[in-house]
Amino acid sequence: MPYVNIKITREGNVTPEQKQALIEGATNLLHDVLGKNKKTTVVVIDEVDTDNWGIGGISVTEIRKRNN
Amino acid sequence: MPYVNIKITREGNVTPEQKQALIEGATNLLHDVLGKNKKTTVVVIDEVDTDNWGIGGISVTEIRKRNN
């Protein structure tokens, strides 16, 4: 019954299929490495606005601006 | 001053009254079991899209489809 939380920035480009791949991959990872029961493994993906995510003291919104 | 975080799927059916009942119930639970001060108990409810929540390696969106 592991619980996996994946936080990523919300940049309008993650498809339902990719989310399904993250869910499947994380569930398989816990099964393969620790033998955990896939049926009770919970995976939650949080998507965060780029204004709300900072690294190195700068918001991702600002980082993206500087990179473009 | 406990902090309670409740994560549920966002399926468009949780009313403000139900959220109030969750807040009240969780606050009372910490008070009744551990004698915690209701005034400083914080309850936060996170609603997560069904694409973003997986169990058994499958997203809830997909689970709901299969069940219908």
Place this chain on the structure above:
Amino acid sequence: MPYVNIKITREGNVTPEQKQALIEGATNLLHDVLGKNKKTTVVVIDEVDTDNWGIGGISVTEIRKRNN
């Protein structure tokens, strides 16, 4: 399949029975209010050292000292 996280200070006084009561209470709350399936409701209790928990800008260790 709700996920409930309860964070409380670690003050050496929460018994296994009280933790079981918190787990049961939180699970029943999600069932009673939202009709959630008890079997897939996950409850995780985090106990945090009083040095590591602050309210009003003061650690709980310090608050406890001032109250004694």
Place this chain on the structure above:
Amino acid sequence: MPYVNIKITREGNVTPEQKQALIEGATNLLHDVLGKNKKTTVVVIDEVDTDNWGIGGISVTEIRKRNN
């Protein structure tokens, strides 16, 4: 590489500049107090609807109503 998560209520009044100030302030705080490397410090701000945040057993939506 610290990770700082700031949860606040979503009341439509937090500007991108204020979010940037929170990101910068939290990053500087970890650097100034613990000498952490700013470049790998992650700050994530979660904004929560007032229906979904309770204190003292009452939702912030209700608290705001009573205060107005």
Place this chain on the structure above:
Amino acid sequence: MPYVNIKITREGNVTPEQKQALIEGATNLLHDVLGKNKKTTVVVIDEVDTDNWGIGGISVTEIRKRNN
């Protein structure tokens, strides 16, 4: 710069090598599915006492007892 948090029960049987495999696996997953930069992907593993983890309203400590 994704952030992945893996919560598992603390049952004295997860080796440093298995933790490294979880870290590597989760990092590769975000890279393979979303093209995320491995260098800034953070993975944090939380181990929780079995008294502190409940599913179906019962602590894992109790579940383990019943299964033995």
Place this chain on the structure above:
Amino acid sequence: MPYVNIKITREGNVTPEQKQALIEGATNLLHDVLGKNKKTTVVVIDEVDTDNWGIGGISVTEIRKRNN
């Protein structure tokens, strides 16, 4: 009533005074930037073993070994 969670690695070198400084600093930050009430601001510091924290696909334990 903001909630701030600071996650850092447990490397045996963070003193109670530094934790108090983190608590105070985070509380003041929310007050100064958003005018939040210090009295209801909660700060929780989580310390994570270096085996349990990975960046770039490598545990901090391993990173520290390579750097020494």
